[in-house]
Amino acid sequence: xxxxxxxxxxxxxxxxxxxxxxxxxxxxxxxxxxxxxxxxxxxxxxxxxxxxxxxxxxxxxxxxxxxxxxxxxxxxxxxxxxxxxxxxxxxxxxxxxxxxxxxxxxxxxxxxxxxxxxxxxxxxxxxxxxxxxxxxxxxxxxxxxxxxxxxxxxxxxxxxxxxxxxxxxxxxxxxxxxxxxxxxxxxxxxxxxxxxxxxxxxxxxxxxxxxxxxxxxxxxxxxxxxxxxx
Amino acid sequence: xxxxxxxxxxxxxxxxxxxxxxxxxxxxxxxxxxxxxxxxxxxxxxxxxxxxxxxxxxxxxxxxxxxxxxxxxxxxxxxxxxxxxxxxxxxxxxxxxxxxxxxxxxxxxxxxxxxxxxxxxxxxxxxxxxxxxxxxxxxxxxxxxxxxxxxxxxxxxxxxxxxxxxxxxxxxxxxxxxxxxxxxxxxxxxxxxxxxxxxxxxxxxxxxxxxxxxxxxxxxxxxxxxxxxxxxxxxxxxxxxxxxxxxxxxxxxxxxxxxxxxxxxxxxxxxxxxxxxxxxxxxxxxx
Numbered sequence: 001x002x003x004x005x006x007x008x009x010x011x012x013x014x015x016x017x018x019x020x021x022x023x024x025x026x027x028x029x030x031x032x033x034x035x036x037x038x039x040x041x042x043x044x045x046x047x048x049x050x051x052x053x054x055x056x057x058x059x060x061x062x063x064x065x066x067x068x069x070x071x072x073x074x075x076x077x078x079x080x081x082x083x084x085x086x087x088x089x090x091x092x093x094x095x096x097x098x099x100x101x102x103x104x105x106x107x108x109x110x111x112x113x114x115x116x117x118x119x120x121x122x123x124x125x126x127x128x129x130x131x132x133x134x135x136x137x138x139x140x141x142x143x144x145x146x147x148x149x150x151x152x153x154x155x156x157x158x159x160x161x162x163x164x165x166x167x168x169x170x171x172x173x174x175x176x177x178x179x180x181x182x183x184x185x186x187x188x189x190x191x192x193x194x195x196x197x198x199x200x201x202x203x204x205x206x207x208x209x210x211x212x213x214x215x216x217x218x219x220x221x222x223x224x225x226x227x228x229x230x
Numbered sequence: 231x232x233x234x235x236x237x238x239x240x241x242x243x244x245x246x247x248x249x250x251x252x253x254x255x256x257x258x259x260x261x262x263x264x265x266x267x268x269x270x271x272x273x274x275x276x277x278x279x280x281x282x283x284x285x286x287x288x289x290x291x292x293x294x295x296x297x298x299x300x301x302x303x304x305x306x307x308x309x310x311x312x313x314x315x316x317x318x319x320x321x322x323x324x325x326x327x328x329x330x331x332x333x334x335x336x337x338x339x340x341x342x343x344x345x346x347x348x349x350x351x352x353x354x355x356x357x358x359x360x361x362x363x364x365x366x367x368x369x370x371x372x373x374x375x376x377x378x379x380x381x382x383x384x385x386x387x388x389x390x391x392x393x394x395x396x397x398x399x400x401x402x403x404x405x406x407x408x409x410x411x412x413x414x415x416x417x418x419x420x421x422x423x424x425x426x427x428x429x430x431x432x433x434x435x436x437x438x439x440x441x442x443x444x445x446x447x448x449x450x451x452x453x454x455x456x457x458x459x460x461x462x463x464x465x466x467x468x469x470x471x472x473x474x475x476x477x478x479x480x481x482x483x484x485x486x487x488x489x490x491x492x493x494x495x496x497x498x499x500x501x502x503x504x505x506x507x508x509x510x511x512x513x514x515x516x517x
Contacts, residue, residue, distance in 0.1 A: 064256060189362075189364050
């Protein structure tokens, strides 16, 4: 990847030129656009700016967009010519508008999960210290994925990074608050899963029966604070 | 309104209601869903004059038995399963008549459409079943399926019956070579590994499902070194995990993934791929 140097100091490319984005074709009718090099504050801000641009000023014939940590997929109506450079240039310009301020949601958690002890042992901390470390940060909702409404939350205290379970559970209850590698998340629906379960919440993340537009209660680009309850 | 038309005497190996899926929800982590073989499913609806978004019954391999509880027009397309009635055409069932699918012969997925389409609740704009997320549930033995009686019945004036064009009646034992576009990480694979995708036959492996089909071949394809940040993935993506055995992502598959994506099966050719039975041979060619 191209990098820029100023007086011998390498700048992160996004810092050197905030408008720079890379894109690759992904089939005849889609683009995969990279808007950041790594996961973090800058990627989170740029992702919000890009999503805002796509909502307010979508490129013509855009069918659907799917954001991820540092990239976004744009799918267009099939059978039309696609000018990736022009689309990305236009989005770069739109992204210069300030990113919207993230919404912050408080989520109550009972820290009594079956893997709390395991996470504590892995971290070399007491269970109370794990709870304190997990409830301290303001987390970023980077993406929803894995299952409907499942939020990948960062940035988790590195001491709490815990490998996934070698044998995933066949059924993790809905509302389980969990740690998988460097992320923390919440299982919106019951199902199989390999993350370490440290707590439970009654906060509903996904309600398939709710009115259209109210099905998902935690969205990419929002922030989360966990509030311990007993 | 809905009217009971078919009783499920036996759901067989798997039976679900599916339509064209729910595009637009992937950014919330919801797979697109829908009938895996969109060619066969949409043809069944078209024969009956149903709207393209009508729900059809998707049956896996064999074992299903359905009984008409009223006189009803149906159309059955897709995988042959030892049925004693014709596929790829409209068919009038008299009350009490049965459709049974005793023995998988060619293909994997069979589609049953009824006049007006099946009546089914919509979740996130679609009747497609995604039981793992609480969006509907599989069809079970004993269920009574209803047709949407607000939609026009078959046949329309001046029509006696309809048969699919011969070239649309597919022989799933002889799929064409499937067209593949380069995936986002195409350039990161070694040239000889990219070639391996096209020069050797692949077999669909066990543990394939509506989520994805695993491919097995003589040579494996080593993925590029290094860990990837998860990226959005598309329907039909050929991704390569550490095992070097590619996986083709299908309609109930993930919305994001961290494996290198070597290719994308042409959207029009996916309906051939999904009908390949475990062990069946397929070839890819550059699109």
